[in-house]
Amino acid sequence: MAEHIAAATPLGGHPKDYHAAKMGMWLFLFTEILLFGGLFLLYASYRHKFPQAFHAGGQTLDVFLGGLNTVVLITSSLSVALSITALRRGELTRCLWLLSFTIACAGAFMVNKTIEWMAKFHHGLIPGSEHMLGLPQGQSIFYGLYFAMTGLHGIHVIIGASVLAWVMLLIRQGKVTAEDYVVLENAGLYWHIVDLVWIYLFPLFYLIS
Amino acid sequence: MTDTHEVPHSKDQGHALSYRFLTLVWLGLMCLTALTIGAARIDLGYLNVVAALGIASAKACLVIFFFMHLKYENRLLKGMVLTAFVILAIAIGLTFVDVGYRY
Secondary structure: OHHHHHHHOOOOOOOOOHHHHHHHHHHHHHHHHHHHHHHHHHHHHHHHHOHHHHHHHHHOOOHHHHHHHHHHHHHHHHHHHHHHHHHHOOOHHHHHHHHHHHHHHHHHHHHHHHHHHHHHHHOOOOOOOHHHHHOOHHHHHHHHHHHHHHHHHHHHHHHHHHHHHHHHHHHHOOOOOOOOOHHHHHHHHHHHHHHHHHHHHHHHHHHOO | OOOOOOOOOOHHHOOOOOHHHHHHHHHHHHHHHHHHHHHHOOOOOOHHHHHHHHHHHHHHHHHHHHHOOHHHOOHHHHHHHHHHHHHHHHHHHHHHHHHHOOO
16 A cells, blocks of 8 residues: 555655545535435425425426436446446557547437427426416426426536546546546546436436326 | 456555446346336336335445445445435435424
8 A cells, every 4th residue: 555655656746545536536426415415305395395286397397308318327327437447457449439428428418408408498487487487386396496406417417528528638648547547437436426316316307297 | 358357456446347247237227217217107106206216226326336336445435425325314304204294
């Protein structure tokens, strides 16, 4: 362990500790879990208070698009996990292809999400609009939570894809390698959390109705 | 598929999971996704919510333990993750008890 740290320390540089780097990432992920956890708590409370409105609201969401996005995100989680194995085995080209595929999946997810949101906008369901605020309270809250939670999740998809693109650059520059891959692992952890949140969002919004 | 290829590494960083194993985990996740969509089409009353959350949690476990590599991490990290989820469960559980008996 000690010689591992010493070996990874360039002259005058900061010591780099594999375990500390990973633990730091997990600590950050806990704050993400609590961030979305708070929103899930709101969802649970209001669903309990307005069961009919949440039932009706859920039926207006497109299960096919939601299901498709579930498949896209789970597959992108696989490709990130595979890319870590590829990097550790020194298969750089395969690693970069897998990461490109992951970013393409993120793009596909956002296209689907845009189609979904546009359909809602066409029905006058625009966050903050008079129409949405004028709906019965339960429905207004359902769509408010839908936009807030899928919107915040969408922002995470964009950030995750950007981070992966940055790691691709580091791999090409030889700064992330088969021996020093914790940056890719941590970026992967972030991407999996994005997947994890969607695993709960999908049934709660699209299926329970 | 060079499964025998050894990466020179200090052993406490764990082994790289094989392509084959990760693909099997993905297959499991796909089956559970199909299952949750199928289960939602049958009217089970309040059990629909239980089934949806149960299947989602099974999928979450697959992602956390294998894709996120937690199964192969040290006990400290496992304990930290467990603590975070227990705290979340307490926050949601207790608040829901309050909300549930208020109206």
